[in-house]
Amino acid sequence: MLSYYIKLGWRHIWQMPLLSSLIILAFALGIGVSMTMISYYQAMAKNPAPGGGSNLYAVQLAAYGDDMESWGGTADGLPRQVTYMDAENLRKAELPFASTPIYQFMPIMKSQRPGVGPSGDFRGRFVQRDFFSMFGLQFLHGGPWGKAIDLEPERQIVISRALNEWVFGGGNNVDKTLQIGEDPSPFTVVGIVDNWHPQPAYYDLTTGSFPRKGPEVFLPYALNPVLEEFPMGNISGWQNAILQSYQDLLKSEFVWQVFWVQLNNDDEVARYRAYLKAYVQQQRQLGRFANPNPRGELRNVSEWLDYNQVISRDNQVMVGLSFLFLLVCLVNTIGLLLAKFLRKMNEVGVRRALGASRRQIFSQYLVEVLLMGALGGLLGLLFTYLGLGLVRTLYKTQIAQLDLSLVAMTLLLSLIAACGAGLLPALRAANSNPAVFLKAQ
Amino acid sequence: MLAMNNISKVFSTDLIETHALRDFSLRVGEGEFVTVTGPSGSGKTTFLNIAGLLENFSGGEYRLDGEDVRQLSDRQRSRLRNQKIGFIFQSFNLIPDLDLFDNVDVPLRYRGFSASERRQRIEHALERVGLLARAKHLPAQLSGGQQQRVAIARALAGEPKFLLADEPTGNLDSLMARQVMELLEEINAEGTTIVMVTHDPELARRAQRNIQIIDGQVSDMQSDLAASA
Ligand SMILES: Nc1ncnc2c1ncn2[C@@H]1O[C@H](COP(=O)(O)OP(=O)(O)OP(=O)(O)O)[C@@H](O)[C@H]1O
Ligand SMILES: [Mg+2]
Numbered sequence: 001m002l003s004y005y006i007k008l009g010w011r012h013i014w015q016m017p018l019l020s021s022l023i024i025l026a027f028a029l030g031i032g033v034s035m036t037m038i039s040y041y042q043a044m045a046k047n048p049a050p051g052g053g054s055n056l057y058a059v060q061l062a063a064y065g066d067d068m069e070s071w072g073g074t075a076d077g078l079p080r081q082v083t084y085m086d087a088e089n090l091r092k093a094e095l096p097f098a099s100t101p102i103y104q105f106m107p108i109m110k111s112q113r114p115g116v117g118p119s120g121d122f123r124g125r126f127v128q129r130d131f132f133s134m135f136g137l138q139f140l141h142g143g144p145w146g147k148a149i150d151l152e153p154e155r156q157i158v159i160s161r162a163l164n165e166w167v168f169g170g171g172n173n174v175d176k177t178l179q180i181g182e183d184p185s186p187f188t189v190v191g192i193v194d195n196w197h198p199q200p201a202y203y204d205l206t207t208g209s210f211p212r213k214g215p216e217v218f219l220p221y222a223l224n225p226v227l228e229e230f231p232m233g234n235i236s237g238w239q240n241a242i243l244q245s246y247q248d249l250l251k252s253e254f255v256w257q258v259f260w261v262q263l264n265n266d267d268e269v270a271r272y273r274a275y276l277k278a279y280v281q282q283q284r285q286l287g288r289f290a291n292p293n294p295r296g297e298l299r300n301v302s303e304w305l306d307y308n309q310v311i312s313r314d315n316q317v318m319v320g321l322s323f324l325f326l327l328v329c330l331v332n333t334i335g336l337l338l339a340k341f342l343r344k345m346n347e348v349g350v351r352r353a354l355g356a357s358r359r360q361i362f363s364q365y366l367v368e369v370l371l372m373g374a375l376g377g378l379l380g381l382l383f384t385y386l387g388l389g390l391v392r393t394l395y396k397t398q399i400a401q402l403d404l405s406l407v408a409m410t411l412l413l414s415l416i417a418a419c420g421a422g423l424l425p426a427l428r429a430a431n432s433n434p435a436v437f438l439k440a441q
Numbered sequence: 442m443l444a445m446n447n448i449s450k451v452f453s454t455d456l457i458e459t460h461a462l463r464d465f466s467l468r469v470g471e472g473e474f475v476t477v478t479g480p481s482g483s484g485k486t487t488f489l490n491i492a493g494l495l496e497n498f499s500g501g502e503y504r505l506d507g508e509d510v511r512q513l514s515d516r517q518r519s520r521l522r523n524q525k526i527g528f529i530f531q532s533f534n535l536i537p538d539l540d541l542f543d544n545v546d547v548p549l550r551y552r553g554f555s556a557s558e559r560r561q562r563i564e565h566a567l568e569r570v571g572l573l574a575r576a577k578h579l580p581a582q583l584s585g586g587q588q589q590r591v592a593i594a595r596a597l598a599g600e601p602k603f604l605l606a607d608e609p610t611g612n613l614d615s616l617m618a619r620q621v622m623e624l625l626e627e628i629n630a631e632g633t634t635i636v637m638v639t640h641d642p643e644l645a646r647r648a649q650r651n652i653q654i655i656d657g658q659v660s661d662m663q664s665d666l667a668a669s670a
Contacts, residue, residue, distance in 0.1 A: 004550055015538050350534045353495055354548040354595070355523020357516045435490045438534060 001360070002367065009368030013375075016340060020372060023336045027376025027421075030329030031414045032383025037322035039384065039406050040391050043399040044209075044311050048198035050136035053301025057269070059259040060297040061086055061280065064238045065290035071238070075307060078297055081206060081234065081255035084224075086283075090259055091128060091150070091221070095275060097268065098130035100221070102204050103257035105229040107217045108181040113169050120166055124217035125204070126224050126257075132158070132193070134262050135203055142174035142191035145220055153222035157187040163216040164192045180217075183227070193218075199399050202301050204258055205308045206234040210397040224250075231256045253288075263298075273298065330421045337425035341365060348429050349437035362430035366422050373418020377411045384410055442603060442634045443469040443492060448501035450487055450657075461487040462657040465501070469636060471602075474629040476645040477638045479654035485638045486607055488654060492636065493526050493605045494518045506602065523551050527596030527633075531608035533588040535580040535595075541567060542576040545595045552599055566594035570624065586617030593624060597633075604628065606637040610644065622647065 013020040049056060060078040062071070063086055070077025082090070087101035107124040111117070129144045131137075145156040157178070164170060167178055177186035197214025201207070219227070228246035237254040249256075263269045276296030283289050299307055341348075348361055356364075381402075388400045450462040461484045469475050477485050490496040491503065494510060503510050506525060510518065527548075528534075535544050545566055549559045567573040570590035572583075580588050589609060596604060606625065610618035622644055629635050637648070645651045653660050 001550070001553075011538060346534070347536050350536060351547060351551075352519070353493065353522065353528045353534075355519055355551040355599075357519035357551075359516065360519075360551065433496070435496045438495070438530060439486070 001363070005364045005367035006371065008364060009371040012340075012344070012368055013372060016343070019336060019340050023333055023340070023372050024376045024379060026329045026333045026336065027373055027414055027417060028379035028383055030326035031377055031380030031410060031417065032387055034319075034322040034326040035380065035384040035406070035410045035413065036387030036391060037319045038409075039388060039402070040400040041311070041315055041319050043401075044200065044315060046199065047202070047302055047305060048200070049202055049301040053202065053304075055262055055264050056134060056301050057261050057263055057272070057298040058301075058304045059090060059261055059276070060299070061276075062289060062291055062293060062295050063253065063255065063283075065253075065288060066238070068238060068291050069293075076297070078295075079236070079255045080308065081236075081257055082259045083253055083255050084250045084257070087221075087257050087259055089279065090261075093275065093279075095272070097261050097263060097272065098134050099259070099261040100128040100131040100134060101257045101259045102127055102131065103224075103231045104204060104207050104215070104233045106232045107229075109163065109167060109217070110179055111167050112178070113167075116166065120163075121213070122163060122216045123211075123213055124219060124229075125215040126219050126221045126229070128221050130262070131218070131260075132191075134260060135196075137196050138194040140192045140194055141172040142189070145190050149220045150222050153220045153226060155185055155187045155223070156190045156220060158191040158193060158218040159189060160193055160214075160216040161195050164189075187219075200305065200310045202305055202310075203260070204233070205304075205310070206258065207232070209308070209310045210395075210399050212396075212398060261298075269298065326417065330417055333421040334424055337369060337422060338428065341425045341429045344429070345432055345437040348432055349434040352434035353438060358430040362426050365426035365429045366419070369422025369426065370415060370418050373414050373422070374411070376418070377414025380414055381407060381410050442471045442473070442506060443467070443636070444502075444504040445492075446502040448491065448503060449499045450484070450491060450496070451499045460657055462491070462498070465658060467652065467659055469634060472629070472632055472634055473650060474626070474635045474648045475637070476648040476651045477636060477654060478640065478642070478645050478651060483654045484657040485654050487657075489605050489607050489636065489638060493528060494522050519551070523548055524599065525602050527599065527601040527604045529589070529592050529596050529604065529606040529609045531611040533580070533585070533592045533612075535588055535591060537580055540577050540579055541572060541583075541591050541594075544580065544591060545598050548595065548599045562598045566598040567591075569597065570594045584617075586613050586620060589613060589617075589621055590624065593621070593628075597628065602634060604633050604635045604637075606635065608638050608640060610639065610641060618644070 047053065059082065060080065061082055062078055063083055064071055064079070071079045074080060082101070091099055091101055103126050105124045105126065107122055108119045109122050110119065128150045129147055132139070132144045140161060144158060149156060159167070164173060168176065172192070173189050174191065175188060177188050179186050195214065200209040201211050225247070230246065233256065235254050235256040237252065239253055241252050241254070243249050243252065261272060263272055280289055280294045280296055284294055351361060385402050388402055391400055392398065445465055445467045448462055448465040449460065452459040452461055465488065477488070479485050487496065491498050494505070505521065513521070536547065542563055545563045546559055549562060554562070564573060567576055570593055572587060572590055572594065575583065580591065583591065609625070610621050613621065618641065625635055625637065639645055
């Protein structure tokens with residue numbers, strides 16, 4: 001019977017092309033707009049950390065003085081980043097927890113293949129050895145540098161697969177060397193990781209929540225004072241300090257790196273909190289943290305994403321509005337469907353007289369609406385595709401791509417919407433009195 | 442075949458109540474050909490619609506082929522309609538966007554026959570009314586008489602025991618009307634019970650039995666006798 005209903009529905013669609021295309025268009029617009037907003041929102045709402053990052057904690061310190069009440073710019077008045085001094089102290093603390101500071105720099109790379117341009121567009125990060133396991137990077141060749149390198153640095157480097165291809169043309173190039181910029185001393189490759197570009201870039205939101213590119217170069221954090229690679233990210237301070245040299249920056253109270261620690265259970269969290277408390281007190285005695293509320297704070301990845309307002313209130317309002325728009329489209333569709341079915345009432349009467357039950361008439365017309373809903377869904381998919389393209393240009397991001405699950409969700413939503421819109425008109429058709437419509441000719 | 446006892450039908454609208462049928466009693470035996478005449482608005486169509494389970498009635502009792510229809514659900518009524526009753530209307534009521542083949546197919550679809558069985562029945566029914574060659578034509582491409590023959594083919598395809606015709610010749614000229622009448626007589630001769638409403642006294646006379654409906658009641662001695670028999 002279903003194939004019969006589909007055949008009839010298909011016929012009816014072509015019989016009233018104008019009315020049918022208006023209905024399909026109404027479905028498609030509603031679906032297209034709401035799916036665009038949903039998928040954009042979904043992409044932003046993602047938590048790409050391994051296991052949701054529930055055991056990864058960003059560390060914040062109230063590292064400001066002069067009796068300032070708060071740092072400003074955040075909900076609780078704490079700075080998002082830490083100073084070099086604090087990063088040094090925290091990473092060298094005698095605790096059994098994996099941890100790493102992170103800051104971005106822009107390496108100038110040189111390809112060793114003939115004919116490949118002087119410099120690609122690459123991002124680098126200074127990190128500790130623990131970074132790779134904490135954030136779940138996959139090594140294709142080699143591994144991270146040794147533990148000792150975090151204290152006694154050597155010129156070792158981990159690069160991404162893409163950079164490995166760009167510099168060497170691919171393959172296992174562990175133990176080979178490469179140069180960064182004009183620096184004559186080469187770096188030895190110890191590991192090659194798979195490309196890593198989680199969105200949002202929860203590990204370092206100070207360089208944008210959805211950066212265009214992920215990091216391709218990883219250097220031992222301990223090389224930072226040696227290489228004097230200037231941070232390419234947010235640097236902020238509360239003092240009017242004048243920096244003459246890179247070493248001035250290292251000694252300053254400017255904050256410019258994020259600090260992460262891995263704590264696997266409540267005990268470890270409690271232990272680390274106690275440690276932070278003691279650390280703040282100790283620093284206070286040294287004259288730092290001279291503010292009314294000196295403290296440290298820990299936030300896991302999902303708390304960190306909230307705290308940094310990766311999803312803004314505007315985005316939520318937009319999703320709400322898009323659903324409202326879908327609703328308006330559906331209400332319109334109901335009107336159009338009623339008009340369409342009204343013109344079919346004589347046929348309904350004939351079918352009833354020839355033995356169709358109410359239920360069969362209902363099914364026939366619901367199938368017809370579902371058919372239009374499916375067509376609207378396909379067109380809506382095209383609108384979603386175009387809409388996401390527009391969103392990407394407007395917001396200059398690469399996120400919000402049309403993937404298979406989104407396609408499935410779009411088609412599902414359009415069928416649900418079609419059911420919602422088709423229920424009343426199909427019921428009306430099924431419950432009409434056939435005798436009345438057989439007389440009217 | 443059909444037994445109605447004291448059927449009443451009231452149409453209530455905002456302003457008035459119309460008693461379309463009152464104390465309507467009638468029996469039609471198996472294989473009979475009954476014509477129904479009466480003034481306009483007397484309740485003939487209402488009677489046919491109730492007989493064909495298209496409309497509910499307000500009071501009384503109706504047995505179709507021995508079955509009390511008051512207890513039946515919509516699904517059961519629809520099945521009865523589909524299996525035992527064929528309808529023919531004055532205005533043909535073919536579905537305009539389906540070709541003749543698909544029009545005759547409609548009742549067979551709801552019957553749940555296989556594709557091959559349907560095809561066989563459709564071809565047989567169209568052949569019977571002499572229109573098999575035009576199976577792929579749309580109703581609008583046929584004359585009125587031909588359209589009514591298709592409607593008859595559609596009513597016959599499921600081999601119903603009971604044919605209800607509401608002024609089947611009302612829209613046809615006398616020649617075509619006679620052809621349709623002959624076809625119906627043939628069908629009746631093969632055993633199908635027929636109740637036909639008509640305004641044409643000549644046609645009414647051709648049937649073995651004629652009843653008159655006046656003001657929602659059967660006013661005919663013959664049928665009264667049949668009812669009390
Ligand atoms: N759906 C309805 N609602 C209200 N009144 C109705 C309805 N259908 C029929 N009637 C009324 O019931 C009465 C009988 O109508 P019916 O159609 O049965 O007459 P008829 O004998 O078939 O007339 P005609 O010969 O003109 O076809 C009429 O007075 C009509 O106005
Ligand atoms: Mg009538």
